[in-house]
Amino acid sequence: MPAQPSPILQATNLTFHYPERALFSNWSADIPAGVTLVRGGDGCGKSSLLQLLAGALQAQAGQLQIGDVRLDQQPEAYRRHLFWIDPRSEAFDQITTREYFASLPAAYPGFDDSLLPALAEGLSLTPHLDKKLYMLSTGSKRKVWLAAAFAANATLTLLDDPFAGLDKASINFVKKMLTQAVANPTQARVIALYEVPDGVPLAAHLDLGD
Numbered sequence: 458m459p460a461q462p463s464p465i466l467q468a469t470n471l472t473f474h475y476p477e478r479a480l481f482s483n484w485s486a487d488i489p490a491g492v493t494l495v496r497g498g499d500g501c502g503k504s505s506l507l508q509l510l511a512g513a514l515q516a517q518a519g520q521l522q523i524g525d526v527r528l529d530q531q532p533e534a535y536r537r538h539l540f541w542i543d544p545r546s547e548a549f550d551q552i553t554t555r556e557y558f559a560s561l562p563a564a565y566p567g568f569d570d571s572l573l574p575a576l577a578e579g580l581s582l583t584p585h586l587d588k589k590l591y592m593l594s595t596g597s598k599r600k601v602w603l604a605a606a607f608a609a610n611a612t613l614t615l616l617d618d619p620f621a622g623l624d625k626a627s628i629n630f631v632k633k634m635l636t637q638a639v640a641n642p643t644q645a646r647v648i649a650l651y652e653v654p655d656g657v658p659l660a661a662h663l664d665l666g667d
C-alpha cells in the first residue's frame with residue numbers, strides 16, 4: 458500500500474474557550490493537501506477555528522504544526538507559511554489595492570505577482586486597483602483579500618466564507634482557483650462555509666455541527 462502523504466497542518470488537542478463560551482475541547486485534525494471544508498452553522502466556531510489555525514487567537518491548550526514548524530516554538534516561521542486575513546480588517550484602508558498587493562511579497566515568501574493580472578481580471582478588481590481600500594464595497598474588499606490569498610501561494614491558506622458578498626461570476630472564479638489548487642500536493646486551502654459547496658473537490662470535511 459502506498460504511504461499516506463503527510464498532512465500539511467496538524468492540530469493536536471486544541472482547547473479554546475471564550476470567557477462565556479467553550480468552543481473546542483481537545484480538538485484534533487490533520488489538514489491534508491488540497492481543499493478542506495470547515496462546515497458549520499451560525500456561531501458554531503468556524504471563524505474562531507480559522508483564527509486559531511492562523512495563530513491569531515491563542516488556544517488555551519494544544520499544538521499546531523505546519524510541516525515541522527510548531528506555532529509555539531517558531532511563531533514567526535509558522536505564520537510565514539500561511540495566509541489568513543480577518544475579512545473585516547481595516548488595517549489597509551488607507552492604501553490602494555495596488556499598494557496593498559505591492560506590500561505582500563515582503564510578508565509571503567512564495568508570493569507570485571505574475572498571478573495578479575489574471576486574479577484582478579477574474580475578480581473584476583481592475584477598476585479598483587488605484588482606489589484606497591476604505592472606498593471599496595464589502596464585496597470588492599473581500600475580492601482583494603481573495604486575490605491576495607491566491608497570489609500569496611502559501612503552504613496553508615485559510616479562507617473565511619470565501620463566497621460571501623461575491624457575484625456569481627466571482628464565485629465561479631474562486632471555485633476554479635480552488636479546483637486548480639487541488640493539483641498541488643504541497644499546499645492546503647481551508648474554507649469555512651455554512652454548507653458544502655458545489656463544484657469544489659474536497660480533500661477533507663471537518664463538520665462543526667449546527
Ligand SMILES: Nc1ncnc2c1ncn2[C@@H]1O[C@H](COP(=O)(O)OP(=O)(O)OP(=O)(O)O)[C@@H](O)[C@H]1O
Pocket residue numbers: 475476478480497498499500501502503504505506
Ligand atoms: N471575540 C469574541 N469574544 C467572545 N465571544 C466570541 C468572540 N468571537 C466569537 N464569539 C462567540 O463564539 C461563537 C463562535 O463564533 P464564530 O464567529 O467563531 O462562529 P462562526 O461559525 O464563524 O459564526 P458565523 O458563521 O455566524 O460567522 C459565537 O457564539 C460567538 O458569539
